[in-house]
Amino acid sequence: MYAYRINKFLFEMLKDKEKEKRFIEGDPTLFENFELTQEEREAVQSCRVTKLNESGVQPLLLMGLTLVLKKDIRELYKNGI
Numbered sequence: 001m002y003a004y005r006i007n008k009f010l011f012e013m014l015k016d017k018e019k020e021k022r023f024i025e026g027d028p029t030l031f032e033n034f035e036l037t038q039e040e041r042e043a044v045q046s047c048r049v050t051k052l053n054e055s056g057v058q059p060l061l062l063m064g065l066t067l068v069l070k071k072d073i074r075e076l077y078k079n080g081i
Contacts (some may be wrong), residue, residue: 006055010061010062013068014068047081048081
């Protein structure tokens with residue numbers, strides 16, 4: 001996984017309410033401009049914070065992702081997700 005692409009995607013998604021809404025709704029076209037691999041997309045969509053963090057994704061962007069998806073980042077880390 002390439003952290004730069006994921007960081008860029010999360011940053012752009014979190015600063016734009018329309019993109020955030022499309023992400024929550026599961027719009028697959030949202031990923032098209034970011035060249036994320038299937039593995040990267042799945043990790044983001046399923047909120048695999050441990051895997052994303054180990055790949056170098058910014059922790060603050062991961063926190064934003066968990067807030068959008070209404071998940072507790074502490075529980076995800078504790079459970080190794």
